[in-house]
Amino acid sequence: LFGALVVYRIGTFIQVPGINQAAVLRYFTDQSNSILGVVNSFSGGALQRLSIFAMGVMPYISASIIIQMLSMVVPTLMEYREAGGRKTTQLTRYCTVGLAVFQSFGAAVALQNGGMVQSGGTQWLLVATVTMTTGTMFLMWLGEQITERGVGNGISMIILAGIVAGLPGALSRTFESVSNGEMQPVFAIALVAIVLGVTGFCVYVERAQRRIAVHYAKRQVGRRLYAGQSSHLPFKLNMSGVIPPIFA
Numbered sequence: 001l002f003g004a005l006v007v008y009r010i011g012t013f014i015q016v017p018g019i020n021q022a023a024v025l026r027y028f029t030d031q032s033n034s035i036l037g038v039v040n041s042f043s044g045g046a047l048q049r050l051s052i053f054a055m056g057v058m059p060y061i062s063a064s065i066i067i068q069m070l071s072m073v074v075p076t077l078m079e080y081r082e083a084g085g086r087k088t089t090q091l092t093r094y095c096t097v098g099l100a101v102f103q104s105f106g107a108a109v110a111l112q113n114g115g116m117v118q119s120g121g122t123q124w125l126l127v128a129t130v131t132m133t134t135g136t137m138f139l140m141w142l143g144e145q146i147t148e149r150g151v152g153n154g155i156s157m158i159i160l161a162g163i164v165a166g167l168p169g170a171l172s173r174t175f176e177s178v179s180n181g182e183m184q185p186v187f188a189i190a191l192v193a194i195v196l197g198v199t200g201f202c203v204y205v206e207r208a209q210r211r212i213a214v215h216y217a218k219r220q221v222g223r224r225l226y227a228g229q230s231s232h233l234p235f236k237l238n239m240s241g242v243i244p245p246i247f248a
Contacts, residue, residue, distance in 0.1 A: 001150035004142050005161045011053045011138075012046035012162075016131050018124050019050050023116040044162025050111070052135035055103055056162065057155050060140045063095035065247050096140055097133070104132035208237040 015021070028048040031037060040047040043056035067088060071077035080087035108128035112120040139158060146154030174191070177183040211232040218228045 012051045014052050018118050044165045055132050055136045057139050059099035060096045067092045100133040100136040104129045210235040
């Protein structure tokens, strides 16, 4: 797990060829408070640096959600899931390739139209699309290796590593603001308390259950009469997790 995350973090600093880094940095600074900033945090800053992992694992997550939703209404996909899921995994990978190509090409066109490329053109669009698509596929493979040989779910670990990577910089900026007098110490303490409180509340809601009571009737086996038992069905409050906002 540690080795895979080191490889991932190194890859987030390897840029796509032909990028005007100054123009990109200026653009992302202006868009830091938009949805683009949220997506950039999921990629661990790879999107802001326009690295080979700029698309991150989001195409894979979107593909997984699409295949899961389709399997509820398409009988063939349902059969694939019941047969062990190997075919479903293969379809998810193919869908990931398609989404990654689409998103990488869209990002490359936006960069070129925004003047953030040193020398654009069809050749650069092809190079950028292939580079970012390959980066996504490599991360998908890396996540699968973590799942099989590491600790926990690989894709979740990669997303977590990307988010956690931005924490030291955020903390240092906060301490610098306090030391410079730009932020009051009381406000900084309150900010930390709010962050911890919101995190704790999210964990509480994530683990919350609605326990539906289940009562078993009395039953007779031979000449023996067994009394009815009571149990409960744990119904998770947040069944879909954070998948809907990520997909949106």
